Amino acid sequence: MRKDEIPKETVNRLPIYLRCLNRILLRGHSTISSDELANLVSMSPAKIRKDLSYFGKFGTRGVGYEVKPLIERIRGILNLDKNWKLALVGVGNVGSALLSHPGFHRGCFKIELVFDDDPELIGKEISGKKVHDSSEISNLVEKGLVQIGIIAVPNEKARDVAERLVRGGVTGIINFAPVSIDLHDDVKIYQIDISTELSRLTYHMVP
Amino acid sequence: MRKDEIPKETVNRLPIYLRCLNRILLRGHSTISSDELANLVSMSPAKIRKDLSYFGKFGTRGVGYEVKPLIERIRGILNLDKNWKLALVGVGNVGSALLSHPGFHRGCFKIELVFDDDPELIGKEISGKKVHDSSEISNLVEKGLVQIGIIAVPNEKARDVAERLVRGGVTGIINFAPVSIDLHDDVKIYQIDISTELSRLTYHMVP
Incomplete structure:
Protein backbone atom coordinates (compact mmCIF):
# COMPACT_ATOMS: atom_id res chain seq x y z
CA MET A 1 0.00 0.00 0.00
CA ARG A 2 1.26 3.47 -0.91
CA LYS A 3 1.95 5.92 1.92
CA ASP A 4 -0.63 8.40 0.71
CA GLU A 5 -3.33 5.70 0.66
CA ILE A 6 -3.09 5.14 4.41
CA PRO A 7 -5.68 7.19 6.36
CA LYS A 8 -4.32 10.41 7.85
CA GLU A 9 -5.92 9.52 11.19
CA THR A 10 -4.01 6.23 11.31
CA VAL A 11 -0.72 8.06 10.72
CA ASN A 12 -1.66 10.67 13.34
CA ARG A 13 -2.16 7.90 15.91
CA LEU A 14 1.20 6.19 15.32
CA PRO A 15 3.19 8.70 17.45
CA ILE A 16 0.66 8.20 20.25
CA TYR A 17 1.13 4.42 20.13
CA LEU A 18 4.87 4.99 20.06
CA ARG A 19 4.87 7.24 23.14
CA CYS A 20 2.78 4.68 24.96
CA LEU A 21 4.96 1.73 23.94
CA ASN A 22 8.10 3.57 25.05
CA ARG A 23 6.52 4.05 28.48
CA ILE A 24 5.68 0.34 28.66
CA LEU A 25 9.25 -0.58 27.73
CA LEU A 26 10.60 1.74 30.45
CA ARG A 27 8.39 -0.09 32.95
CA GLY A 28 10.19 -3.27 31.95
CA HIS A 29 7.43 -5.05 30.01
CA SER A 30 8.42 -6.92 26.85
CA THR A 31 4.92 -7.80 25.62
CA ILE A 32 1.55 -6.07 25.84
CA SER A 33 -1.90 -7.38 24.97
CA SER A 34 -3.92 -5.44 22.47
CA ASP A 35 -6.52 -4.83 25.23
CA GLU A 36 -3.92 -3.30 27.54
CA LEU A 37 -2.50 -1.10 24.79
CA ALA A 38 -6.03 -0.07 23.82
CA ASN A 39 -6.76 0.85 27.41
CA LEU A 40 -3.60 2.96 27.71
CA VAL A 41 -4.35 4.99 24.60
CA SER A 42 -8.14 5.10 25.23
CA MET A 43 -9.09 3.36 22.00
CA SER A 44 -10.70 0.10 20.96
CA PRO A 45 -8.40 -2.91 20.39
CA ALA A 46 -10.05 -3.38 16.99
CA LYS A 47 -9.08 0.12 15.88
CA ILE A 48 -5.45 -0.38 16.93
CA ARG A 49 -5.31 -3.70 15.07
CA LYS A 50 -6.83 -2.04 12.00
CA ASP A 51 -4.32 0.85 12.18
CA LEU A 52 -1.34 -1.48 12.46
CA SER A 53 -2.65 -3.81 9.74
CA TYR A 54 -1.87 -1.16 7.11
CA PHE A 55 1.82 -1.73 7.79
CA GLY A 56 2.02 -5.51 7.98
CA LYS A 57 1.33 -8.29 10.44
CA PHE A 58 1.80 -7.49 14.13
CA GLY A 59 1.03 -9.32 17.33
CA THR A 60 0.20 -12.92 18.16
CA ARG A 61 -3.25 -14.07 19.20
CA GLY A 62 -3.26 -14.79 22.94
CA VAL A 63 0.15 -13.17 23.49
CA GLY A 64 -0.26 -9.65 22.18
CA TYR A 65 2.46 -7.42 20.82
CA GLU A 66 6.18 -7.67 21.43
CA VAL A 67 6.97 -4.16 22.60
CA LYS A 68 10.52 -3.62 21.31
CA PRO A 69 10.02 -4.90 17.73
CA LEU A 70 6.77 -2.93 17.50
CA ILE A 71 8.55 0.25 18.61
CA GLU A 72 11.29 -0.33 16.02
CA ARG A 73 8.73 -0.95 13.32
CA ILE A 74 6.70 2.18 14.07
CA ARG A 75 9.88 4.26 14.29
CA GLY A 76 10.77 2.95 10.83
CA ILE A 77 7.35 3.77 9.41
CA LEU A 78 7.56 7.32 10.78
CA ASN A 79 11.14 7.69 9.46
CA LEU A 80 12.40 8.17 13.02
CA ASP A 81 15.27 5.78 12.28
CA LYS A 82 16.79 8.51 10.09
CA ASN A 83 18.56 11.71 11.16
CA MET B 1 -26.67 11.82 17.56
CA ARG B 2 -24.84 11.86 20.86
CA LYS B 3 -21.60 13.85 21.07
CA ASP B 4 -19.52 10.79 21.87
CA GLU B 5 -20.87 8.93 18.83
CA ILE B 6 -19.38 11.46 16.42
CA PRO B 7 -15.93 10.38 15.12
CA LYS B 8 -13.00 12.00 16.91
CA GLU B 9 -11.44 12.86 13.55
CA THR B 10 -14.54 14.79 12.52
CA VAL B 11 -14.39 16.82 15.74
CA ASN B 12 -10.66 17.40 15.27
CA ARG B 13 -11.30 18.85 11.83
CA LEU B 14 -13.98 21.34 12.94
CA PRO B 15 -11.45 23.92 14.28
CA ILE B 16 -9.59 23.68 10.96
CA TYR B 17 -12.78 24.41 9.00
CA LEU B 18 -13.48 27.24 11.40
CA ARG B 19 -10.06 28.87 10.95
CA CYS B 20 -10.46 28.61 7.20
CA LEU B 21 -14.00 30.04 7.18
CA ASN B 22 -12.89 32.96 9.34
CA ARG B 23 -10.21 33.77 6.78
CA ILE B 24 -12.78 33.62 3.97
CA LEU B 25 -15.08 35.98 5.89
CA LEU B 26 -12.18 38.43 6.42
CA ARG B 27 -11.62 38.43 2.66
CA GLY B 28 -15.22 39.60 2.27
CA HIS B 29 -16.83 36.45 0.86
CA SER B 30 -20.29 35.52 2.11
CA THR B 31 -20.59 32.10 0.43
CA ILE B 32 -18.09 29.38 -0.46
CA SER B 33 -18.56 26.28 -2.60
CA SER B 34 -17.76 22.94 -1.05
CA ASP B 35 -15.01 22.52 -3.69
CA GLU B 36 -13.34 25.80 -2.72
CA LEU B 37 -13.52 24.99 0.99
CA ALA B 38 -12.15 21.51 0.27
CA ASN B 39 -9.29 23.02 -1.67
CA LEU B 40 -8.40 25.45 1.13
CA VAL B 41 -8.26 22.72 3.78
CA SER B 42 -6.68 20.11 1.44
CA MET B 43 -9.50 17.58 1.77
CA SER B 44 -12.17 16.09 -0.47
CA PRO B 45 -15.53 17.89 -0.71
CA ALA B 46 -17.23 14.58 0.11
CA LYS B 47 -15.36 14.27 3.41
CA ILE B 48 -16.27 17.82 4.44
CA ARG B 49 -19.94 17.20 3.59
CA LYS B 50 -19.83 13.95 5.59
CA ASP B 51 -18.20 15.70 8.59
CA LEU B 52 -20.79 18.48 8.63
CA SER B 53 -23.68 16.06 8.09
CA TYR B 54 -23.24 14.78 11.66
CA PHE B 55 -24.43 18.15 12.93
CA GLY B 56 -27.38 18.87 10.63
CA LYS B 57 -28.03 20.12 7.12
CA PHE B 58 -25.56 22.64 5.70
CA GLY B 59 -25.07 24.18 2.30
CA THR B 60 -27.22 24.43 -0.82
CA ARG B 61 -26.52 22.49 -4.00
CA GLY B 62 -25.07 24.83 -6.64
CA VAL B 63 -24.52 27.66 -4.15
CA GLY B 64 -22.34 26.14 -1.44
CA TYR B 65 -22.13 27.21 2.16
CA GLU B 66 -23.11 30.54 3.63
CA VAL B 67 -19.96 31.48 5.52
CA LYS B 68 -21.30 33.44 8.49
CA PRO B 69 -24.06 31.03 9.56
CA LEU B 70 -21.68 28.10 9.14
CA ILE B 71 -19.09 29.82 11.37
CA GLU B 72 -21.75 30.49 14.01
CA ARG B 73 -22.95 26.89 13.84
CA ILE B 74 -19.45 25.37 14.20
CA ARG B 75 -18.66 27.78 17.04
CA GLY B 76 -21.81 26.55 18.76
CA ILE B 77 -20.90 22.88 18.25
CA LEU B 78 -17.43 23.48 19.72
CA ASN B 79 -18.91 25.47 22.63
CA LEU B 80 -17.00 28.56 21.51
CA ASP B 81 -20.14 30.64 22.02
CA LYS B 82 -19.62 30.22 25.78
CA ASN B 83 -17.04 31.90 28.02
Whole structure:
Protein backbone atom coordinates (compact mmCIF):
# COMPACT_ATOMS: atom_id res chain seq x y z
CA MET A 1 0.00 0.00 0.00
CA ARG A 2 1.26 3.47 -0.91
CA LYS A 3 1.95 5.92 1.92
CA ASP A 4 -0.63 8.40 0.71
CA GLU A 5 -3.33 5.70 0.66
CA ILE A 6 -3.09 5.14 4.41
CA PRO A 7 -5.68 7.19 6.36
CA LYS A 8 -4.32 10.41 7.85
CA GLU A 9 -5.92 9.52 11.19
CA THR A 10 -4.01 6.23 11.31
CA VAL A 11 -0.72 8.06 10.72
CA ASN A 12 -1.66 10.67 13.34
CA ARG A 13 -2.16 7.90 15.91
CA LEU A 14 1.20 6.19 15.32
CA PRO A 15 3.19 8.70 17.45
CA ILE A 16 0.66 8.20 20.25
CA TYR A 17 1.13 4.42 20.13
CA LEU A 18 4.87 4.99 20.06
CA ARG A 19 4.87 7.24 23.14
CA CYS A 20 2.78 4.68 24.96
CA LEU A 21 4.96 1.73 23.94
CA ASN A 22 8.10 3.57 25.05
CA ARG A 23 6.52 4.05 28.48
CA ILE A 24 5.68 0.34 28.66
CA LEU A 25 9.25 -0.58 27.73
CA LEU A 26 10.60 1.74 30.45
CA ARG A 27 8.39 -0.09 32.95
CA GLY A 28 10.19 -3.27 31.95
CA HIS A 29 7.43 -5.05 30.01
CA SER A 30 8.42 -6.92 26.85
CA THR A 31 4.92 -7.80 25.62
CA ILE A 32 1.55 -6.07 25.84
CA SER A 33 -1.90 -7.38 24.97
CA SER A 34 -3.92 -5.44 22.47
CA ASP A 35 -6.52 -4.83 25.23
CA GLU A 36 -3.92 -3.30 27.54
CA LEU A 37 -2.50 -1.10 24.79
CA ALA A 38 -6.03 -0.07 23.82
CA ASN A 39 -6.76 0.85 27.41
CA LEU A 40 -3.60 2.96 27.71
CA VAL A 41 -4.35 4.99 24.60
CA SER A 42 -8.14 5.10 25.23
CA MET A 43 -9.09 3.36 22.00
CA SER A 44 -10.70 0.10 20.96
CA PRO A 45 -8.40 -2.91 20.39
CA ALA A 46 -10.05 -3.38 16.99
CA LYS A 47 -9.08 0.12 15.88
CA ILE A 48 -5.45 -0.38 16.93
CA ARG A 49 -5.31 -3.70 15.07
CA LYS A 50 -6.83 -2.04 12.00
CA ASP A 51 -4.32 0.85 12.18
CA LEU A 52 -1.34 -1.48 12.46
CA SER A 53 -2.65 -3.81 9.74
CA TYR A 54 -1.87 -1.16 7.11
CA PHE A 55 1.82 -1.73 7.79
CA GLY A 56 2.02 -5.51 7.98
CA LYS A 57 1.33 -8.29 10.44
CA PHE A 58 1.80 -7.49 14.13
CA GLY A 59 1.03 -9.32 17.33
CA THR A 60 0.20 -12.92 18.16
CA ARG A 61 -3.25 -14.07 19.20
CA GLY A 62 -3.26 -14.79 22.94
CA VAL A 63 0.15 -13.17 23.49
CA GLY A 64 -0.26 -9.65 22.18
CA TYR A 65 2.46 -7.42 20.82
CA GLU A 66 6.18 -7.67 21.43
CA VAL A 67 6.97 -4.16 22.60
CA LYS A 68 10.52 -3.62 21.31
CA PRO A 69 10.02 -4.90 17.73
CA LEU A 70 6.77 -2.93 17.50
CA ILE A 71 8.55 0.25 18.61
CA GLU A 72 11.29 -0.33 16.02
CA ARG A 73 8.73 -0.95 13.32
CA ILE A 74 6.70 2.18 14.07
CA ARG A 75 9.88 4.26 14.29
CA GLY A 76 10.77 2.95 10.83
CA ILE A 77 7.35 3.77 9.41
CA LEU A 78 7.56 7.32 10.78
CA ASN A 79 11.14 7.69 9.46
CA LEU A 80 12.40 8.17 13.02
CA ASP A 81 15.27 5.78 12.28
CA LYS A 82 16.79 8.51 10.09
CA ASN A 83 18.56 11.71 11.16
CA TRP A 84 16.76 14.96 10.57
CA LYS A 85 18.27 18.45 10.50
CA LEU A 86 16.10 21.32 11.63
CA ALA A 87 16.24 25.10 11.30
CA LEU A 88 14.47 27.15 13.97
CA VAL A 89 13.36 30.62 12.99
CA GLY A 90 12.47 32.95 15.88
CA VAL A 91 13.97 32.77 19.36
CA GLY A 92 11.26 34.52 21.34
CA ASN A 93 9.46 32.57 24.06
CA VAL A 94 8.36 29.68 21.85
CA GLY A 95 11.72 29.36 20.11
CA SER A 96 13.61 29.46 23.41
CA ALA A 97 11.34 26.79 24.86
CA LEU A 98 12.11 24.58 21.86
CA LEU A 99 15.86 25.09 22.19
CA SER A 100 15.74 23.69 25.71
CA HIS A 101 13.25 20.89 24.86
CA PRO A 102 14.85 17.55 25.81
CA GLY A 103 13.60 15.98 22.55
CA PHE A 104 16.20 17.95 20.57
CA HIS A 105 19.16 16.81 22.64
CA ARG A 106 18.76 13.10 21.98
CA GLY A 107 17.05 11.15 19.23
CA CYS A 108 16.72 11.82 15.54
CA PHE A 109 15.85 15.52 15.47
CA LYS A 110 18.67 18.03 15.71
CA ILE A 111 18.29 21.80 15.59
CA GLU A 112 21.16 22.64 13.26
CA LEU A 113 20.52 26.32 12.56
CA VAL A 114 18.83 29.12 14.50
CA PHE A 115 17.63 32.42 13.01
CA ASP A 116 16.11 35.69 14.18
CA ASP A 117 15.81 39.18 12.70
CA ASP A 118 16.39 41.02 15.98
CA PRO A 119 19.80 42.80 15.79
CA GLU A 120 20.10 42.37 19.58
CA LEU A 121 20.02 38.59 19.15
CA ILE A 122 21.93 38.04 15.91
CA GLY A 123 25.43 36.70 16.63
CA LYS A 124 24.59 35.76 20.24
CA GLU A 125 24.45 32.17 21.50
CA ILE A 126 21.19 30.81 22.94
CA SER A 127 21.27 27.36 24.56
CA GLY A 128 24.61 26.82 22.83
CA LYS A 129 23.33 27.74 19.36
CA LYS A 130 24.53 30.78 17.42
CA VAL A 131 21.67 33.00 16.20
CA HIS A 132 21.98 33.84 12.49
CA ASP A 133 20.36 36.72 10.62
CA SER A 134 17.02 35.72 9.09
CA SER A 135 18.14 37.24 5.78
CA GLU A 136 20.52 34.26 5.53
CA ILE A 137 17.83 31.58 5.87
CA SER A 138 17.72 30.27 2.28
CA ASN A 139 21.47 30.34 1.87
CA LEU A 140 22.45 28.59 5.12
CA VAL A 141 19.58 26.09 5.06
CA GLU A 142 20.63 25.01 1.58
CA LYS A 143 24.31 24.71 2.55
CA GLY A 144 23.47 22.83 5.75
CA LEU A 145 21.17 20.36 3.96
CA VAL A 146 18.43 21.15 6.48
CA GLN A 147 15.17 19.30 5.75
CA ILE A 148 12.74 20.70 8.34
CA GLY A 149 11.92 24.26 9.37
CA ILE A 150 10.26 25.42 12.57
CA ILE A 151 8.50 28.77 12.38
CA ALA A 152 8.23 30.57 15.72
CA VAL A 153 7.90 34.19 14.55
CA PRO A 154 4.99 36.67 14.78
CA ASN A 155 2.05 36.10 12.39
CA GLU A 156 2.92 38.80 9.89
CA LYS A 157 6.41 37.36 9.31
CA ALA A 158 5.41 33.69 9.06
CA ARG A 159 4.67 33.50 5.33
CA ASP A 160 7.91 35.21 4.32
CA VAL A 161 9.93 32.90 6.60
CA ALA A 162 8.16 29.84 5.14
CA GLU A 163 9.06 30.92 1.61
CA ARG A 164 12.71 31.47 2.54
CA LEU A 165 12.88 28.02 4.16
CA VAL A 166 11.38 26.38 1.09
CA ARG A 167 13.80 28.24 -1.22
CA GLY A 168 16.60 26.74 0.89
CA GLY A 169 15.29 23.23 0.23
CA VAL A 170 13.15 22.54 3.31
CA THR A 171 10.28 20.13 2.56
CA GLY A 172 8.60 19.97 5.97
CA ILE A 173 7.53 22.79 8.28
CA ILE A 174 6.11 23.04 11.78
CA ASN A 175 4.35 26.37 12.14
CA PHE A 176 3.73 27.83 15.60
CA ALA A 177 2.37 31.12 14.28
CA PRO A 178 -1.44 31.09 14.58
CA VAL A 179 -1.87 31.83 10.88
CA SER A 180 -2.42 29.40 8.00
CA ILE A 181 0.26 29.29 5.33
CA ASP A 182 -0.52 27.78 1.92
CA LEU A 183 2.54 26.56 0.06
CA HIS A 184 2.89 24.26 -2.90
CA ASP A 185 1.95 20.63 -2.49
CA ASP A 186 5.42 19.12 -2.12
CA VAL A 187 5.98 20.96 1.18
CA LYS A 188 4.18 19.55 4.22
CA ILE A 189 3.12 22.02 6.91
CA TYR A 190 1.86 21.09 10.36
CA GLN A 191 0.50 23.84 12.55
CA ILE A 192 0.68 23.78 16.33
CA ASP A 193 -1.88 26.15 17.74
CA ILE A 194 -3.32 26.34 21.24
CA SER A 195 -6.66 27.76 19.97
CA THR A 196 -7.24 24.67 17.85
CA GLU A 197 -6.53 22.33 20.76
CA LEU A 198 -8.68 24.38 23.12
CA SER A 199 -11.68 24.17 20.80
CA ARG A 200 -11.22 20.40 20.46
CA LEU A 201 -11.29 20.29 24.26
CA THR A 202 -14.35 22.48 24.80
CA TYR A 203 -16.34 20.37 22.34
CA HIS A 204 -16.28 17.63 24.95
CA MET A 205 -16.91 19.86 27.96
CA VAL A 206 -20.13 20.89 29.63
CA PRO A 207 -20.07 24.68 29.91
CA MET B 1 -26.67 11.82 17.56
CA ARG B 2 -24.84 11.86 20.86
CA LYS B 3 -21.60 13.85 21.07
CA ASP B 4 -19.52 10.79 21.87
CA GLU B 5 -20.87 8.93 18.83
CA ILE B 6 -19.38 11.46 16.42
CA PRO B 7 -15.93 10.38 15.12
CA LYS B 8 -13.00 12.00 16.91
CA GLU B 9 -11.44 12.86 13.55
CA THR B 10 -14.54 14.79 12.52
CA VAL B 11 -14.39 16.82 15.74
CA ASN B 12 -10.66 17.40 15.27
CA ARG B 13 -11.30 18.85 11.83
CA LEU B 14 -13.98 21.34 12.94
CA PRO B 15 -11.45 23.92 14.28
CA ILE B 16 -9.59 23.68 10.96
CA TYR B 17 -12.78 24.41 9.00
CA LEU B 18 -13.48 27.24 11.40
CA ARG B 19 -10.06 28.87 10.95
CA CYS B 20 -10.46 28.61 7.20
CA LEU B 21 -14.00 30.04 7.18
CA ASN B 22 -12.89 32.96 9.34
CA ARG B 23 -10.21 33.77 6.78
CA ILE B 24 -12.78 33.62 3.97
CA LEU B 25 -15.08 35.98 5.89
CA LEU B 26 -12.18 38.43 6.42
CA ARG B 27 -11.62 38.43 2.66
CA GLY B 28 -15.22 39.60 2.27
CA HIS B 29 -16.83 36.45 0.86
CA SER B 30 -20.29 35.52 2.11
CA THR B 31 -20.59 32.10 0.43
CA ILE B 32 -18.09 29.38 -0.46
CA SER B 33 -18.56 26.28 -2.60
CA SER B 34 -17.76 22.94 -1.05
CA ASP B 35 -15.01 22.52 -3.69
CA GLU B 36 -13.34 25.80 -2.72
CA LEU B 37 -13.52 24.99 0.99
CA ALA B 38 -12.15 21.51 0.27
CA ASN B 39 -9.29 23.02 -1.67
CA LEU B 40 -8.40 25.45 1.13
CA VAL B 41 -8.26 22.72 3.78
CA SER B 42 -6.68 20.11 1.44
CA MET B 43 -9.50 17.58 1.77
CA SER B 44 -12.17 16.09 -0.47
CA PRO B 45 -15.53 17.89 -0.71
CA ALA B 46 -17.23 14.58 0.11
CA LYS B 47 -15.36 14.27 3.41
CA ILE B 48 -16.27 17.82 4.44
CA ARG B 49 -19.94 17.20 3.59
CA LYS B 50 -19.83 13.95 5.59
CA ASP B 51 -18.20 15.70 8.59
CA LEU B 52 -20.79 18.48 8.63
CA SER B 53 -23.68 16.06 8.09
CA TYR B 54 -23.24 14.78 11.66
CA PHE B 55 -24.43 18.15 12.93
CA GLY B 56 -27.38 18.87 10.63
CA LYS B 57 -28.03 20.12 7.12
CA PHE B 58 -25.56 22.64 5.70
CA GLY B 59 -25.07 24.18 2.30
CA THR B 60 -27.22 24.43 -0.82
CA ARG B 61 -26.52 22.49 -4.00
CA GLY B 62 -25.07 24.83 -6.64
CA VAL B 63 -24.52 27.66 -4.15
CA GLY B 64 -22.34 26.14 -1.44
CA TYR B 65 -22.13 27.21 2.16
CA GLU B 66 -23.11 30.54 3.63
CA VAL B 67 -19.96 31.48 5.52
CA LYS B 68 -21.30 33.44 8.49
CA PRO B 69 -24.06 31.03 9.56
CA LEU B 70 -21.68 28.10 9.14
CA ILE B 71 -19.09 29.82 11.37
CA GLU B 72 -21.75 30.49 14.01
CA ARG B 73 -22.95 26.89 13.84
CA ILE B 74 -19.45 25.37 14.20
CA ARG B 75 -18.66 27.78 17.04
CA GLY B 76 -21.81 26.55 18.76
CA ILE B 77 -20.90 22.88 18.25
CA LEU B 78 -17.43 23.48 19.72
CA ASN B 79 -18.91 25.47 22.63
CA LEU B 80 -17.00 28.56 21.51
CA ASP B 81 -20.14 30.64 22.02
CA LYS B 82 -19.62 30.22 25.78
CA ASN B 83 -17.04 31.90 28.02
CA TRP B 84 -14.25 29.76 29.39
CA LYS B 85 -12.00 30.53 32.33
CA LEU B 86 -8.46 29.16 32.24
CA ALA B 87 -5.70 28.64 34.77
CA LEU B 88 -2.13 28.63 33.49
CA VAL B 89 0.43 26.76 35.58
CA GLY B 90 4.07 27.55 34.77
CA VAL B 91 5.34 30.86 33.44
CA GLY B 92 8.60 29.71 31.88
CA ASN B 93 9.06 30.17 28.14
CA VAL B 94 5.93 28.29 27.09
CA GLY B 95 3.73 29.92 29.73
CA SER B 96 5.02 33.40 28.88
CA ALA B 97 4.38 32.78 25.19
CA LEU B 98 0.79 31.81 26.01
CA LEU B 99 0.24 34.92 28.16
CA SER B 100 1.08 37.11 25.18
CA HIS B 101 -0.86 34.97 22.65
CA PRO B 102 -3.44 37.20 20.94
CA GLY B 103 -6.07 34.43 21.23
CA PHE B 104 -6.38 35.02 24.97
CA HIS B 105 -7.05 38.74 24.68
CA ARG B 106 -10.22 38.43 22.61
CA GLY B 107 -12.74 35.66 22.13
CA CYS B 108 -14.07 33.08 24.54
CA PHE B 109 -10.90 31.93 26.35
CA LYS B 110 -9.65 34.02 29.25
CA ILE B 111 -6.62 33.22 31.38
CA GLU B 112 -8.08 33.98 34.79
CA LEU B 113 -5.35 32.64 37.07
CA VAL B 114 -1.58 32.16 36.72
CA PHE B 115 0.57 29.95 38.93
CA ASP B 116 4.23 29.08 39.40
CA ASP B 117 6.28 27.56 42.21
CA ASP B 118 9.33 29.80 41.70
CA PRO B 119 9.60 32.18 44.73
CA GLU B 120 11.21 34.75 42.40
CA LEU B 121 8.03 34.87 40.32
CA ILE B 122 5.27 34.47 42.91
CA GLY B 123 3.56 37.80 43.57
CA LYS B 124 4.99 39.43 40.42
CA GLU B 125 2.89 40.49 37.43
CA ILE B 126 3.56 38.95 34.02
CA SER B 127 1.68 40.37 31.04
CA GLY B 128 -0.67 42.01 33.52
CA LYS B 129 -1.43 38.80 35.42
CA LYS B 130 -0.43 38.24 39.04
CA VAL B 131 1.53 35.01 39.57
CA HIS B 132 0.11 32.91 42.42
CA ASP B 133 1.86 30.18 44.40
CA SER B 134 1.25 26.72 42.91
CA SER B 135 0.33 25.45 46.37
CA GLU B 136 -2.87 27.52 46.01
CA ILE B 137 -4.00 25.91 42.74
CA SER B 138 -6.93 23.80 44.01
CA ASN B 139 -8.21 26.51 46.31
CA LEU B 140 -8.13 29.44 43.85
CA VAL B 141 -9.26 27.41 40.83
CA GLU B 142 -12.32 26.27 42.78
CA LYS B 143 -13.13 29.79 44.01
CA GLY B 144 -12.63 31.26 40.54
CA LEU B 145 -14.86 28.65 38.87
CA VAL B 146 -12.08 27.92 36.40
CA GLN B 147 -12.95 25.10 33.98
CA ILE B 148 -9.73 24.60 32.00
CA GLY B 149 -6.11 24.17 33.09
CA ILE B 150 -2.98 24.66 31.01
CA ILE B 151 0.09 22.79 32.19
CA ALA B 152 3.39 24.38 31.18
CA VAL B 153 5.72 22.98 33.86
CA PRO B 154 8.65 20.55 33.68
CA ASN B 155 7.79 16.84 33.16
CA GLU B 156 8.31 15.75 36.74
CA LYS B 157 5.82 18.31 38.07
CA ALA B 158 3.10 17.77 35.46
CA ARG B 159 1.16 14.97 37.15
CA ASP B 160 0.99 16.72 40.52
CA VAL B 161 -0.20 19.94 38.87
CA ALA B 162 -2.86 18.01 36.94
CA GLU B 163 -4.18 16.47 40.16
CA ARG B 164 -4.33 19.85 41.90
CA LEU B 165 -6.23 21.34 38.95
CA VAL B 166 -8.73 18.49 38.97
CA ARG B 167 -9.24 18.81 42.75
CA GLY B 168 -10.12 22.47 42.09
CA GLY B 169 -12.85 21.41 39.65
CA VAL B 170 -11.10 21.68 36.29
CA THR B 171 -12.56 19.22 33.74
CA GLY B 172 -10.34 19.97 30.73
CA ILE B 173 -6.55 20.21 30.49
CA ILE B 174 -4.04 21.17 27.81
CA ASN B 175 -0.70 19.61 28.68
CA PHE B 176 2.49 21.07 27.19
CA ALA B 177 4.78 18.80 29.20
CA PRO B 178 6.06 15.98 26.98
CA VAL B 179 4.77 13.33 29.37
CA SER B 180 1.47 11.42 29.29
CA ILE B 181 -0.85 11.93 32.24
CA ASP B 182 -3.64 9.44 32.93
CA LEU B 183 -6.52 10.87 34.93
CA HIS B 184 -10.03 9.62 35.48
CA ASP B 185 -12.38 9.54 32.53
CA ASP B 186 -14.41 12.65 33.26
CA VAL B 187 -11.35 14.88 32.73
CA LYS B 188 -10.30 15.47 29.12
CA ILE B 189 -6.60 15.98 28.46
CA TYR B 190 -5.09 17.19 25.19
CA GLN B 191 -1.35 17.14 24.84
CA ILE B 192 0.59 19.57 22.66
CA ASP B 193 3.97 18.10 21.88
CA ILE B 194 6.44 19.04 19.17
CA SER B 195 7.86 15.49 18.97
CA THR B 196 4.44 14.10 18.04
CA GLU B 197 3.96 16.68 15.31
CA LEU B 198 7.49 16.18 14.01
CA SER B 199 6.97 12.44 13.61
CA ARG B 200 3.68 13.02 11.78
CA LEU B 201 5.65 15.28 9.47
CA THR B 202 8.59 12.95 8.81
CA TYR B 203 6.20 10.11 7.93
CA HIS B 204 5.43 12.05 4.77
CA MET B 205 8.99 13.12 4.00
CA VAL B 206 11.66 11.48 1.91
CA PRO B 207 14.79 11.25 4.05
